[in-house]
Amino acid sequence: MRFIVSAILIGISITVFVVFTNPIFGNIGELKTQVASYNKALDNSKTLKNEKDKLTAKYNSINKDDLLRLQKLLPENIDNIRLILEIGEIALPYGMALKNVKYNTEEKKGEKGEKDSSGVESIQSPTSSAKSLKDYGIWDLEFSTSGSYKNFLNFTRDLEKNLRIVDVVSVQFSSGDVVESNVLSVESYQYNFKIRTYWLKN
Numbered sequence: 001m002r003f004i005v006s007a008i009l010i011g012i013s014i015t016v017f018v019v020f021t022n023p024i025f026g027n028i029g030e031l032k033t034q035v036a037s038y039n040k041a042l043d044n045s046k047t048l049k050n051e052k053d054k055l056t057a058k059y060n061s062i063n064k065d066d067l068l069r070l071q072k073l074l075p076e077n078i079d080n081i082r083l084i085l086e087i088g089e090i091a092l093p094y095g096m097a098l099k100n101v102k103y104n105t106e107e108k109k110g111e112k113g114e115k116d117s118s119g120v121e122s123i124q125s126p127t128s129s130a131k132s133l134k135d136y137g138i139w140d141l142e143f144s145t146s147g148s149y150k151n152f153l154n155f156t157r158d159l160e161k162n163l164r165i166v167d168v169v170s171v172q173f174s175s176g177d178v179v180e181s182n183v184l185s186v187e188s189y190q191y192n193f194k195i196r197t198y199w200l201k202n
Helices: 002-061 064-073 080-094 149-161
Strands: 099-105 136-147 166-181 184-200
Touching: 080 099, 080 136, 080 149, 136 149, 149 166, 149 184
Parallel strands: none
Antiparallel strands: 099 136, 136 184, 166 184
């Protein structure tokens, strides 16, 4: 009789362990795994915060004038109108007004030209989908102007010295009119420029 009672008690104990206690141990194991995962994520966040603080300190240590120059060298947005105005100011001393201004950006969709609020026509780049994968944007600008060959050389020189990065992709010449300047006769040419500049994506 005692043997039967003992067997029954053992059976009840095993049943209680299997039904109640064992799942609790399983939950504890899962909780430990979650805690370890959260601790790892917390450590990573602390590491990232430390790196962010270091980068912020480096950024704040940059001279403000140098920072402005860097922002102009490679801006964080296209800022197309400002660049067009800057090029116009560079050309102004040589009497080379900008005409037929066209530009493209890699965000534009479709192949047809569009005009922005300033009335300047935009043109679509055929390789825009490939460029969009980069960390920087590419902006192409086309314009025409006219003037003497000497003024063209001076204008190109000043354009290259401009702080913002500008690549002259191509220049096409065509003969123009002969301009009388006091005693000398100076031949004027028309120049079709295609330039490229860059901007950082956020």
